[in-house]
Amino acid sequence: AQKITQTQPGMFVQEKEAVTLDCTYDTSDPSYGLFWYKQPSSGEMIFLIYQGSYDQQNATEGRYSLNFQKARKSANLVISASQLGDSAMYFCAMRLSGGGADGLTFGKGTHLIIQP
Amino acid sequence: DAGVIQSPRHEVTEMGQEVTLRCKPISGHNSLFWYRQTMMRGLELLIYFNNNVPIDDSGMPEDRFSAKMPNASFSTLKIQPSEPRDSAVYFCASSLGTSGRNEQFFGPGTRLTVL
Numbered sequence: 001a002q003k004i005t006q007t008q009p010g011m012f013v014q015e016k017e018a019v020t021l022d023c024t025y026d027t028s029d030p031s032y033g034l035f036w037y038k039q040p041s042s043g044e045m046i047f048l049i050y051q052g053s054y055d056q057q058n059a060t061e062g063r064y065s066l067n068f069q070k071a072r073k074s075a076n077l078v079i080s081a082s083q084l085g086d087s088a089m090y091f092c093a094m095r096l097s098g099g100g101a102d103g104l105t106f107g108k109g110t111h112l113i114i115q116p
Numbered sequence: 117d118a119g120v121i122q123s124p125r126h127e128v129t130e131m132g133q134e135v136t137l138r139c140k141p142i143s144g145h146n147s148l149f150w151y152r153q154t155m156m157r158g159l160e161l162l163i164y165f166n167n168n169v170p171i172d173d174s175g176m177p178e179d180r181f182s183a184k185m186p187n188a189s190f191s192t193l194k195i196q197p198s199e200p201r202d203s204a205v206y207f208c209a210s211s212l213g214t215s216g217r218n219e220q221f222f223g224p225g226t227r228l229t230v231l
Contacts, residue, residue, distance in 0.1 A: 045222035103149050103161035
């Protein structure tokens, strides 16, 4: 069975600093996809970034980048130049079967608070 | 473009009552997912459909839970009878179900409180 571990329950970061949110995963399947979602206090789930297990380069989406270390089974989210609006819960998730349409397995999340 | 639509947004009911949650996926998406979020257990996949067919319902907690997808634009999650431990936020999500990134788009959720 697959598992996602997020070891940082909460983080406080100064505005404009870079943030790294940790995520490790466990699966024996060679084909999988990794996702990060943001959940602000309003409750909606917002997709941020995706990394496929066979992707050669780390994914980037604007201020978000994913530090993918396949051998270590880690997929850390990096937010550059943090903003007050980045304060939210962040969830790492995995989907098996690479590009399939399977459900996601989520980690417990990290509560990020950006301080002015 | 309309996103995933869920109704009701909030539901308060008494133990033993039947609860029906509704979801309209994004038009053109052929995969639909139901998740539950609680403080204790986090986000859990309950069931998902591909092309209106249930593929994996192993996350459905008990026989009290059932889900249907009668057509490509509508799905329901029913709890009968409801119990206080069913109190949670229930999310519906949809995706294109093709290869590649295939991210899931979530609805706003239904906050269920069972008294």
